[in-house]
Amino acid sequence: MANLVEAISPQQFEELLQKAGKSLVVVHFLAPWAPQCTQMNDVMAELAKENAQVMFVKLEAEAVPEVSEKYEISSVPTFLFFKNNQKVDRLDGAHAPELTKKVQRLSSTAVPMGMGMAAKEDLNERLKKLVNAAPCMLFMKGSPQEPRCGFSRQIVELFKQHSIQYSSFDILSDEEVRQGLKTFSNWPTYPQVYVNGELVGGLDIVKELAESGELEHTCPKAVTLENRLKSLISKKNVMLFMKGNKEMAKCGFSRQILEMLNSTGVEYDTFDILQDEEVRQGLKTFSNWPTYPQLYVKGELIGGHDIVKELKESGDLEAVLKGEN
Structure with a gap:
C-alpha cells in the first residue's frame, strides 16, 4: 500500500x-x-x-x-x-x-454536499436501524455458523462460552454498510459489537470484558431453554403445544384436541412444535410428558389428548380451561 x-x-x-x-x-x-x-x-x-x-x-x-x-x-x-x-x-x-x-x-477531508450529503444521511439512518436491530448486535465477516476471519471466529466463540444472546450482520454481504459503519462508529476494523445501539468495541475489548467478568453484565445473556419453556407455557392462560396450528393441524390427535377446545369458546393459543426442535424435545423432559399434543393452563400441565377427552366427556373441560378447577 x-x-x-x-x-x-x-x-x-x-x-x-x-x-x-x-x-x-x-x-x-x-x-x-x-x-x-x-x-x-x-x-x-x-x-x-x-x-x-x-x-x-x-x-x-x-x-x-x-x-x-x-x-x-x-x-x-x-x-x-x-x-x-x-x-x-x-x-x-x-x-x-x-x-x-x-x-x-x-x-481536513471535505464532506460532499448536495446529493452526496443526502445519500450519507440515508445511510446513517440505515446504520442506526441496524445497530439497534437487537439488544446485542455483532457486525462480523461471515455468520456465527461460518465465520470468515479469525477475529470473527474468536468473538463468536467468546459469546458462545459466556452464553451471550446476540444477532449478527455479515459485513461482507453489503459493501455500503461495511464502509459506512467504520465512519459511523469511528471504529475502522471488524468485528464490531453494539449493545443497545452503542458501540462496545472489537475483539480485544470483548476479551478484556470476558477476562474481567464484565461481559455478562455488558451483553445480554442468552435465555436458557428452561426459562424459554417457562415463558412459552405461560404466554397465554391456555397454551396448546401441538403439531401444526389453529388453522392447520398436522396430526389426528392435534386435530381432535382443537375441536374440543373450540367447542368450549375459551380463548387459547398454540405453538407448533414441528417448527422448533429445541422446544419439541425440551418440553418432553421439562413436563415429563413424552408425547404431543400437550395442554397447559396458567403454566401448569393438564395433559394430552386422552386427558382432554376425559375432561370433555365429564363436562369439566371448560371449567379447567378457565382455571376454576
Missing part, C-alpha cells in the same frame, strides 16, 4: 516527513512484541485504505531510539501527527476511535 510504509532509520523518517509536505503524516511508534501494537497496525491499515491522501508510517520504537528519544516516546503504542514537517498532535495508547477522529480532523 503506497501510503502505508515502515521507517527503519532516522534518515528515512525525516525524508518521509519532508516528502509529505502539507499532507498529514501519522506515525505509529510500536513494539513487535506488544499485542496492542499489532491491533493498531490493523487499524492503521484500514485507515490507510480510507484516507489515500494521508501517509501512515510504522516505526519500531526500540529499533530507532534517536527518533523515539527526540519525541519523548515512553510507551507503545504512541501516535504522532505531522504536517509541514512539524508535530501537530499526539495520541498515547491503543484507542482506535480516537485515532480515527484525529485522522479525520487533521486530514
